[in-house]
Amino acid sequence: MTLLEASGVVAGYGETQILHGVSMAVNQGEVVTIIGPNGCGKSTLLKTIIGLVRVRAGSVAFRGTDISSRPPEQIVRTGLCYVPQTANVFSSLTILENLEMGAFVRNSGQGERIGEMFQLFPDLARRTDQKAGSLSGGQRQMLAIARALMLDPVLLMLDEPSAGLSPAMTGLVLERIKDINETGVAVLLVEQNAREALQMSHRGYILVAGETRLEDTGPQLLNNPEVARLYLGG
Amino acid sequence: MSTLQNISTRIRRKWAPGHTIVLIVILAVAAGFLPFVKMGLVVNGVFLASIIALGAIGLTLIYGILDFANVAHGDYMTMGAYVALFIVAGVIAAIGAESQGLGPFTFGYPLLIAIPLTAAIVALGAIALDAVIYRRLRNWRVNTAVVSMASLGVAIALRGLVQIIWSSDTQNYPRESRQVFHLPMDVRIPPDNIFIALVAVILAVAVYLLLTRTKMGKAMRATADNPDLALVSGIETARVIRWTWVIGAVLAAVAGILLAVFQAHLVPIMGWKFLIPLFAAVVLGGIGNPYGALAGAFIIGVTSEVSTQWINPSYKPAVAFAIMIAMLLVRPRGLFGGQG
Amino acid sequence: MDIISYAAGFAIMAGIYAVFSLGLNIHWGATGLFNIGIAGFFALGAYTAALLTTQPPDPMLFEDFTFGGNWSEIGFLDLGIDLWFFLGIAAAAIACGIIALAIGYVTLRLRDDYLAIATLGIAETVRLFFLNEKWVANGSKGLYRIPKFLGDLVSPENYDYIYLGVVLAVLVALFIAVELALKSPWGRVLRAIREDEVAAEASGKNVFNFKLQAFILGAVIMGIGGALFAHNVRFLAPITFDPLLATFVIWAMLMVGGSGNNRGAILGAFAVWGIWTGTQFLPGIFEDPNFRFFMIGALIVTVILIRPGGILGEERRMAQTVKD
Numbered sequence: 002m003t004l005l006e007a008s009g010v011v012a013g014y015g016e017t018q019i020l021h022g023v024s025m026a027v028n029q030g031e032v033v034t035i036i037g038p039n040g041c042g043k044s045t046l047l048k049t050i051i052g053l054v055r056v057r058a059g060s061v062a063f064r065g066t067d068i069s070s071r072p073p074e075q076i077v078r079t080g081l082c083y084v085p086q087t088a089n090v091f092s093s094l095t096i097l098e099n100l101e102m103g104a105f106v107r108n109s110g111q112g113e114r115i116g117e118m119f120q121l122f123p124d125l126a127r128r129t130d131q132k133a134g135s136l137s138g139g140q141r142q143m144l145a146i147a148r149a150l151m152l153d154p155v156l157l158m159l160d161e162p163s164a165g166l167s168p169a170m171t172g173l174v175l176e177r178i179k180d181i182n183e184t185g186v187a188v189l190l191v192e193q194n195a196r197e198a199l200q201m202s203h204r205g206y207i208l209v210a211g212e213t214r215l216e217d218t219g220p221q222l223l224n225n226p227e228v229a230r231l232y233l234g235g
Numbered sequence: 236m237s238t239l240q241n242i243s244t245r246i247r248r249k250w251a252p253g254h255t256i257v258l259i260v261i262l263a264v265a266a267g268f269l270p271f272v273k274m275g276l277v278v279n280g281v282f283l284a285s286i287i288a289l290g291a292i293g294l295t296l297i298y299g300i301l302d303f304a305n306v307a308h309g310d311y312m313t314m315g316a317y318v319a320l321f322i323v324a325g326v327i328a329a330i331g332a333e334s335q336g337l338g339p340f341t342f343g344y345p346l347l348i349a350i351p352l353t354a355a356i357v358a359l360g361a362i363a364l365d366a367v368i369y370r371r372l373r374n375w376r377v378n379t380a381v382v383s384m385a386s387l388g389v390a391i392a393l394r395g396l397v398q399i400i401w402s403s404d405t406q407n408y409p410r411e412s413r414q415v416f417h418l419p420m421d422v423r424i425p426p427d428n429i430f431i432a433l434v435a436v437i438l439a440v441a442v443y444l445l446l447t448r449t450k451m452g453k454a455m456r457a458t459a460d461n462p463d464l465a466l467v468s469g470i471e472t473a474r475v476i477r478w479t480w481v482i483g484a485v486l487a488a489v490a491g492i493l494l495a496v497f498q499a500h501l502v503p504i505m506g507w508k509f510l511i512p513l514f515a516a517v518v519l520g521g522i523g524n525p526y527g528a529l530a531g532a533f534i535i536g537v538t539s540e541v542s543t544q545w546i547n548p549s550y551k552p553a554v555a556f557a558i559m560i561a562m563l564l565v566r567p568r569g570l571f572g573g574q575g
Numbered sequence: 576m577d578i579i580s581y582a583a584g585f586a587i588m589a590g591i592y593a594v595f596s597l598g599l600n601i602h603w604g605a606t607g608l609f610n611i612g613i614a615g616f617f618a619l620g621a622y623t624a625a626l627l628t629t630q631p632p633d634p635m636l637f638e639d640f641t642f643g644g645n646w647s648e649i650g651f652l653d654l655g656i657d658l659w660f661f662l663g664i665a666a667a668a669i670a671c672g673i674i675a676l677a678i679g680y681v682t683l684r685l686r687d688d689y690l691a692i693a694t695l696g697i698a699e700t701v702r703l704f705f706l707n708e709k710w711v712a713n714g715s716k717g718l719y720r721i722p723k724f725l726g727d728l729v730s731p732e733n734y735d736y737i738y739l740g741v742v743l744a745v746l747v748a749l750f751i752a753v754e755l756a757l758k759s760p761w762g763r764v765l766r767a768i769r770e771d772e773v774a775a776e777a778s779g780k781n782v783f784n785f786k787l788q789a790f791i792l793g794a795v796i797m798g799i800g801g802a803l804f805a806h807n808v809r810f811l812a813p814i815t816f817d818p819l820l821a822t823f824v825i826w827a828m829l830m831v832g833g834s835g836n837n838r839g840a841i842l843g844a845f846a847v848w849g850i851w852t853g854t855q856f857l858p859g860i861f862e863d864p865n866f867r868f869f870m871i872g873a874l875i876v877t878v879i880l881i882r883p884g885g886i887l888g889e890e891r892r893m894a895q896t897v898k899d
Binding site: 303304306368371372377378379380381383384385387388389390391392393394395396398399402403507508510511514515518522547549550552553555556559560563564567 | 603607609611681682684685686687688689691692693695696697699700703704706707818819823826830863865866867868869870871872873874875876879880883
Binding site for chain 2: 051052053072073074077078082083085088089090091092093094098101102103105106148149152
């Protein structure tokens with residue numbers, strides 16, 4: 002079943018148009034990775050889906066309803082959550098408060114959900130009253146993901162979760178994302194570590210200059226010599 | 236990239252206790268000056284600071300959450316002072332209630348009734364102004380300076396309104412003269428100042444509890460910290476903004492009343508003039524940081540009051556301004572960090 | 576005759592305000608700098624020019640200030656044909672430029688609104704300085720022997736007409752200068768900064784330098800306006816520089832006329848000054864100066880909400896962004 006479907010999405014900032022008609026889809030339970038050169042519009046695509054950037058043409062549908070003109074606070078209620086690449090925690094709030102803010106629109110079961118997050122990320126449980134701004138890069142990324150999971154999303158979108166992390170930490174974060182996917186949450190990933198990301202992906206898209214250039218399964222993309230040469234660093 | 240981030244987190248880790256060190260250094264320097272300073276001025280400065288603090292906490296919250304310098308904040312204070320005048324001298328006097336001095340204070344119980352009423356009226360006014368003016372500008376996503384510009388228009392219009400209704404003459408709450416408390420070290424405290432400090436402490440504690448213990452308060456801090464992340468976390472920004480105006484306006488209204496009691500008169504320009512110490516406190520504490528604003532208020536209040544020992548008292552706003560400029564030169568993000 | 580002389584007096588003040596409005600247009604209209612302390616530059620310019628042209632204090636008049644100017648000669652320089660007037664204008668411009676350099680240097684690297692707070696502070700500090708330092712400019716008693724341009728060479732009944740000529744000549748000269756500056760590549764960079772500071776920075780422009788230059792240029796023009804004002808009213812006291820008539824009204828003028836447009840800045844000055852002085856002759860609530868106070872604020876808000884471009888709006892020709 003198709004969870005998220007973007008068709009012909011056009012979007013941008015001010016007078017610059019960045020996405021010139023992007024079409025892509027994520028199905029239930031899938032991990033989908035978007036790769037592409039810098040500035041091709043990967044981050045903008047996620048921001049457009051979540052409602053931070055306005056859709057100028059085309060449409061975004063989530064679970065069958067059109068969400069392309071809705072504000073983010075309504076979109077997240079429908080089970081689509083998002084982890085930005087930078088500034089993805091409230092740094093002056095404590096870890097616990099960050100998780101509470103993730104659950105802002107949640108009516109019940111907040112305590113239990115926080116408990117589940119602490120099981121998933123035991124590192125966070127040890128320092129609940131520490132300010133998020135004082136965490137290390139890896140811990141911060143974990144907190145950002147946990148925050149986004151607070152609303153039990155059906156689909157989680159992550160913008161370069163490994164940016165700025167050491168290789169070991171990158172592996173750990175991707176491992177966690179896999180765990181999350183195994184609980185039934187679909188994942189839409191934008192990654193610069195394309196090889197690792199595609200290895201754990203069901204499908205992938207290659208985005209170039211604001212357009213979808215190629216779509217295939219993860220392994221196929223990894224084995225495609227042209228993709229390897231152009232986007233996977235040889 | 237990863238090393239960069241590592242370095243930045245390491246610096247940030249170092250700076251967490253750094254705030255405390257900054258505070259201790261300031262206190263130590265201040266303590267060093269104490270023997271040369273008239274105690275009375277310090278005490279008076281603390282009372283003045285408590286009024287600055289009420290205004291500055293609201294101003295910094297609005298600054299942080301709505302992302303603009305609300306130049307009309309001083310005139311919200313003026314509005315508060317005059318609405319209370321209307322309630323005390325107009326309404327309550329008209330229904331025949333007496334406003335005799337209450338206990339040791341120069342004012343009567345009508346002022347105690349007027350404070351919450353005024354706060355509610357000014358808060359409603361602030362929400363109405365947001366609905367008519369600021370909400371549209373937000374929807375249009377105009378430059379933050381344009382929003383400040385609009386608030387300048389609001390400031391001028393509000394003062395004009397005050398002058399139309401109450402004239403531009405100096406006025407006063409009905410008051411009785413009272414004995415001043417004499418303390419050792421030549422410290423004299425008008426009883427009213429005790430009341431001022433008490434109200435300020437109660438409100439500051441209330442705001443602290445609101446910001447740290449309630450979901451809305453935490454959402455306000457979250458929005459000030461990172462507006463985009465607040466949006467994608469599902470925080471209803473419209474509600475957060477409404478609450479910010481309510482808190483800012485309530486604090487401003489009460490600060491206005493307390494200022495009128497403190498200086499024992501009301502003039503329409505009182506709020507506009509108070510903008511300089513208010514902004515100085517906000518900048519000192521770091522924009523969007525209410526605790527910083529509180530600390531900033533005390534530094535500004537006490538320093539500008541103590542400066543009158545050597546400098547012509549009418550230079551007090553200039554002293555506040557000078558401290559602010561010095562701060563901008565040394566640490567533009569304020570003593571305790573904030574949105575730079 | 577009365578109407579004509581009234582019209583001349585009106586046009587002088589409107590012309591002086593138009594100078595300020597042009598200066599503010601460089602700050603706000605072209606660069607997006609939010610200066611809410613125009614009164615500070617206004618006062619500094621006016622006092623500087625006044626002090627250079629007013630005769631030294633006269634003990635018989637119980638004046639408190641120490642220094643005056645307007646001597647007949649300096650060294651070998653004969654100052655017969657009222658050179659002091661021009662020296663005063665130049666000095667006013669320089670004084671405001673220096674203050675703008677200091678304030679701009681501290682605040683223009685920081686977020687936009689710090690400049691606003693700083694200008695607010697400098698306006699109050701300048702006012703307090705002239706109020707308290709009696710030895711500088713006679714404190715609250717004010718300077719009241721500021722000479723006319725050309726002194727006694729012009730008969731009093733004709734002074735307004737001569738001075739109107741001076742004001743208009745300065746205004747036209749400034750208009751042409753500002754127009755050229757804003758349409759030059761330099762002006763286009765300012766606009767690019769106003770529209771998108773990050774993009775301007777990314778295209779290799781030193782945003783801070785451009786902002787600082789614009790802030791100084793605007794302040795210099797405001798200083799000239801202050802000097803012109805001093806020789807028109809010929810009495811200055813700290814109370815003259817009330818924020819209403821020395822800051823707020825000028826903002827209303829620029830917003831109404833059309834920020835970003837020099838013609839609009841001048842048109843707005845004449846229009847708003849017309850409304851301001853005209854409404855006092857109307858009956859009822861308009862007679863109340865406080866109502867006009869309210870009106871100025873309401874006018875600014877209304878323009879922002881309903882017609883952000885003012886009457887004339889911004890000229891399209893300037894609306895090109897810097898690409899190189």
